[in-house]
Amino acid sequence: xxxxxxxxxxxxxxxGDLLGSRLMRALRRKTDGNVEFxxxxxxxxxxxxxxxxxxxxxxxxxxxxxxxxxxxxVLGRIxxxxxxxxxxxxxxxxxxxxxxxSCRVHRRLRKLGxxxxxxxxxxxxxxxxxxxxxxxxxxxxxxxxxxxPQEPKYFTPYHxxxxxVGHPVVESEVLRADxxxxxRRYDIPENxxxxxxxxxxRHTEVSRxxxxxxxxxxxLLKQNPDxxxxxxxxxxxxxxxxxAAEASGLPLQVVETQQDRYEAFRASxxxxxxxxxxxxxxxxxxxxxxIAYKVAPLTxxxxxxxxxxxxxxxxxxxxxxxxxxxxxxxxxxxxNIVRTVNELLQxxxxxxxxxxxxxxxxxxxxxxxxxxxxxxxxxxLDMIKDxxx
Numbered sequence: 251x252x253x254x255x256x257x258x259x260x261x262x263x264x265x266g267d268l269l270g271s272r273l274m275r276a277l278r279r280k281t282d283g284n285v286e287f288x289x290x291x292x293x294x295x296x297x298x299x300x301x302x303x304x305x306x307x308x309x310x311x312x313x314x315x316x317x318x319x320x321x322x323x324v325l326g327r328i329x330x331x332x333x334x335x336x337x338x339x340x341x342x343x344x345x346x347x348x349x350x351x352s353c354r355v356h357r358r359l360r361k362l363g364x365x366x367x368x369x370x371x372x373x374x375x376x377x378x379x380x381x382x383x384x385x386x387x388x389x390x391x392x393x394x395x396x397x398x399p400q401e402p403k404y405f406t407p408y409h410x411x412x413x414x415v416g417h418p419v420v421e422s423e424v425l426r427a428d429x430x431x432x433x434r435r436y437d438i439p440e441n442x443x444x445x446x447x448x449x450x451x452r453h454t455e456v457s458r459x460x461x462x463x464x465x466x467x468x469x470l471l472k473q474n475p476d477x478x479x480x481x482x483x484x485x486x487x488x489x490x491x492x493x494a495a496e497a498s499g500l501p502l503q504v505v506e507t508q509q510d511r512y513e514a515f516r517a518s519x520x521x522x523x524x525x526x527x528x529x530x531x532x533x534x535x536x537x538x539x540x541i542a543y544k545v546a547p548l549t550x551x552x553x554x555x556x557x558x559x560x561x562x563x564x565x566x567x568x569x570x571x572x573x574x575x576x577x578x579x580x581x582x583x584x585x586n587i588v589r590t591v592n593e594l595l596q597x598x599x600x601x602x603x604x605x606x607x608x609x610x611x612x613x614x615x616x617x618x619x620x621x622x623x624x625x626x627x628x629x630x631l632d633m634i635k636d637x638x639x
């Protein structure tokens with residue numbers, strides 16, 4: 251009888267939670283079910299059978315300044331995670347995204363010398379900032395799986411095995427979602443134009459962005475009473491989002507499940523989104539959208555001094571041109587959002603540029619005949635095999 255592989259997964263944010271759940275499914279298929287999962291994750295990983303050691307909302311912090319008050323709690327969670335790994339002695343430890351948390355876990359594991367392979371999934375964006383980080387990562391992990399094709403070249407010169415596996419967004423259930431089913435489920439009339447509002451998955455993001463997004467929604471509704479707003483959210487910030495939505499008095503629906511989220515995308519005329527993976531999900535299903543984002547002024551000042559990129563949206567970065575409008579910091583105001591939404595709804599030049607660009611992005615992010623998660627699962631299993639020789 252084949253011994254089950256013990257896989258320890260660590261995903262500290264909702265975006266990593268989704269990647270982790272897809273990797274879990276792929277590993278289960280590749281091993282005919284001879285696999286056990288342990289570690290840290292959110293709703294979607296728990297739905298795949300992971301019992302998370304603590305709630306990932308404890309780590310849902312964004313910004314260089316905002317993180318400071320939470321440092322003692324985060325350090326405690328790092329210690330708890332490492333102790334759990336020592337107890338379980340898995341065949342491999344895989345961290346997914348959240349490098350600030352993940353690297354501290356990896357460093358402590360290295361010092362313990364447990365002989366367990368350590369793998370990270372999703373490369374830190376060293377091409378944007380902290381390029382020196384690429385020179386030292388080999389000290390803490392044995393391999394890196396990247397989502398973008400240009401990323402391995404930043405790490406392989408520094409003794410770190412890095413493999414492009416493709417971006418899991420191309421296997422997203424959003425591509426099979428049914429917008430009409432969403433309208434029927436929530437009894438939204440056909441004459442209503444749905445605008446999806448995505449204020450982020452962290453408390454700090456929601457507190458800064460949702461008031462602006464709701465103000466823009468109110469202005470849009472005055473222009474056209476047939477607009478209807480949908481706010482997909484996640485468990486970590488659901489209570490915060492619902493409270494703000496209810497107080498707004500707008501015709502809107504807050505949804506929490508992945509199915510509702512994706513079906514809302516497909517039913518949408520346009521989307522207003524925080525920067526992040528969600529923008530790629532919108533891109534691959536060709537939903538016109540803009541991104542709007544702001545952080546604390548000091549965070550923005552520091553980031554502006556150390557980040558060396560022209561764009562922040564991944565679609566724009568991959569294409570090397572502005573396809574998705576970026577309303578950042580002082581530009582993240584209701585008036586700018588309203589103007590851009592109206593421009594997208596007119597289906598003129600901006601809309602056409604987006605449709606062309608989104609098709610190209612989908613092509614770039616695919617990698618081979620397998621899904622990205624299956625490519626990643628192969629690397630995981632090969633690494634376990636190599637360490638057990």
